[in-house]
Amino acid sequence: MTIVEKSQYNFIQNEIWILTFGGAFQRANIYISKDLAEQKKGVFKKGIRVFIETTILDSYKTTIVSDAAHIENIKKVSDYSSNYSELFNNEKINFGIAQKMLNLYLKYMWSLGYIQSPPHFPVDRIIQELLNKELKGLGIKGEELKAWTQFTDEHHYVKVINNARELISKKESFANHSLAELELSLFQRR
Template identity: 30%
Template sequence: MINSVEIEQSKSKFLDKYNRMHSVDKALTKSINAALGRNPLYNEKAKTNDIRRNIKKIWMIHLNEMSKKYYVQSVNREVFIQDVIELKEIMNDSYGMYFSTEFRISHSQKSLSVFLKHLWCMNMIERPPICPLDRKILEAAGRKYSEAKWTHINDIEEYAKKISWLQKEAFKINCSLAEWELLVFK
């Protein structure tokens, strides 16, 4: 069983490594960078830095707006999923012409979940209902190469299936998905 001291120490370690200043702006930047790190998005029309900066700026605004409900109350998984879908739709409707394929569920879930993780670790929101999904965390849950792929995910059913694998691991040590990921993520 996981105790609160262990969780608080892990939150502190995460912030020491990724957001020493406990900055919301840094959290937004880190969130978008995490979503794009192994998951290319832009096409040739977005080759200038000005266009990409503008897209990221609007993306940050939407993440920040979506996060407001998480400050007020604990939010369940269904609301998080709706936020992921909404962010995907907003970005595609606004900037789809600049994306190589489209802004996928993988981009949306990663940016929102990493942002919420930062806010949680800074004690600004309650524990998020879900955790960031990526290869590293899927491999920590025992998934091999083909099952650990995440960048192509563009439907909620596939996303939910991968999250269920993580949920089983969290259940084994009697903690939430967000707590399990925080403890496992290095």
């Protein structure tokens, strides 16, 4: 990679992380105090960014990551945040916030062609509503909406992912879509 290419990559990474943190933390109310020094938040954000980029990202570059491995990676993100327990209401970010962060980051990286299609998509209220609407049109009952910021484990998350798989298998217009492609398609239809 040339110096210019490296500078371009670093610029894009910084922009992606701004969007990722904004999307993952926007309604999460994760910090102990609103008055928490930006410097302390910045140390956490830098740390978790380095952790994801150096420990987790490589597995998504050339291979398809299994559901189980992906869920373990989400848990690793949550667990890593406990290194900054003094910042958080619950001593770490929960599964829902960790999945939103990792899945959103992977979505951006995939959209730019840096990695293979991610195994899942960011689960939030909007995607839950869109999936339920599509499933209802097929006469299938979707899952009850649950605030993604409140997911303490993978149980509801996995139900949403399974609903998306059911939609792919039952609706011809989504046939052969990956989960990531399905999410992009649903958002474009809004």
